[in-house]
Amino acid sequence: MPPRFSSAIGDILPLTLPILAEQAIIVSMNVVNAAMASNIGKEAASAIGMVDAINWVIIGFFSALAVGGTVLVAQSWGRGDRAAAARAAAQAATSAVAIAAVVGLLAAAFADQIIGLLYPGAEASVSAGAAAYLRITALGYPFLGAALASSGALRGAGDSRTPMRVNVSMGVANVGASALLIFGLDLGFARVPSLGIEGAAAGISIARAFGAILYAIVLARPACVIRLKSLAAFRPDARVLRGIFAVGLPSAVENIAFNGGKLLAQTYIVSLGTDAIAANFIGMSLASFLQIPSTSLGIAATTLVGQSVGRGDPQSARRNIVVATCLSALALLAASAIGIPLAPALIGIYTKDSAVAAITKDLLLAMFIALPLVWSPSFILPAGFRGAGDVRFSMVVSMASMWILRVSLGYVLALPAGLGVLGVWLAMFVDWIARSVLFGLRLRSGAWYRKARA
DSSP, rough: OHHHHHHHHHHHHHHHHHHHHHHHHHHHHHHHHHHHTTTHHHHHHHHHHHHHHHHHHHHHHHHHHHHHHHHHHHHHHHHTHHHHHHHHHHHHHHHHHHHHHHHHHHHHTTTHHHHHHHHHTTTTHHHHHHHHHHHHHHHHHHHHHHHHHHHHHHHHOOOHHHHHHHHHHHOOOOOOOOHHHHOEEESSSSSEEEOOOOHHHHHHHHHHHHHHHHHHHHHTTTTTSSSSGGGGSSSSSHHHHHHHHHHHHHHHHHHHHHHHHHHHHHHHHTTTHHHHHHHHHHHHHHHHHHHHHHHHHHHHHHHHHHHHHTTHHHHHHHHHHHHHHHHHHHHHHHHHHHHHHHHHHHHHHHHOOOOHHHHHHHHHHHHHIIIIIIIIIHHHHHHHHHTOOOOOOHHHHHHHHHIIIIIIIHHHHHTOOOOOOHHHHHHHHHHHHHHHHHHHHHHTTTTHHHHHHO
16 A cells, blocks of 8 residues: 555544544434334334434534534644634534524424425324424424534544544433433333323434533533633624635535435335335435444545645645545445345344335345445545535535436336335435546546635
């Protein structure tokens, strides 16, 4: 292996490994939560799957805004300007909480209307559960916005260990609160009622509030790599906010279009019946677990490229992108090799329904083939480009590929072609292929770095 690539691995792994541990624990706990909710019944799993499609649009939007703060912090850190990095962190948190509060209140107030509009064909009991789940999780959006902005800022400064500790604590709180509220507890002298799907939603919002409090404590500590010393740092600063939104807004538009396409695909799946909804929910939950190492490498790539840009080092920036992409592909190959024989046991964690299990098995087998081949260039390359501030190209490609291929082709394959939910997944794989080709050409051209120096 050339020394320069060994050096890149040496840069990537110390930042990636804490993110990997964090993501592994959090996603594992999400799997536990999903399994607990699924054991309430397939109607509950279907309702949560419907709302998760909505929530991922919202979470994607907040995450994209947080990327603006991450990039600004990373580039300031690369230049050695610690004060500018702290200002960017505070402004990212301020804007995230303000926007999330508005979105959360609107989603909570109009939960029934949102579910009715998006899923008119769902069964009445599933729709009622989905509206309740959305209403309660929406109240936790401001806390989620604060946590995402804070963790992104810390990673931009090269500190991935603190977000790991805080986010793992959030995950533990999520599982504990959800288990207690879903199933209830009777100690004789005290009783917590079983709240079912509403308990699952309340557990998530409680955990997000807990995480936001932890981040506030961490950022106020003198030992923190980015210390926010006073409330004055949170006063809106138009110049810094412009820098954050210059990266964050195109990324947010990309995420809304991308996750909005996934949401529209979910409406096709709802029309296929409760079994299809539940299988898609279980399949996506397990797929997110397989993608943990690769998602962690993407987060690390954004930070490392941003720091390289701040130092004015294009060779290091490109090398970090290439190495992160290769490591991701190897990780997905290993995950698929392990996952194929374990698929029946994994599905059994979620459901005992034979019809749901059969659909889920087909989805996972297709996923195990596609993931190692085309996921990494499709997602790691644009994550690296964002670190250089090159967000518009990724936005255009992601929107076009999502709506032309995943949404339109997914409809054709799922309904007219009769492939059902598998057709939606096959269209998703075609979307990944197109993204991989276009982002690969972008990397080769070098235009992504020229944007950073413009």
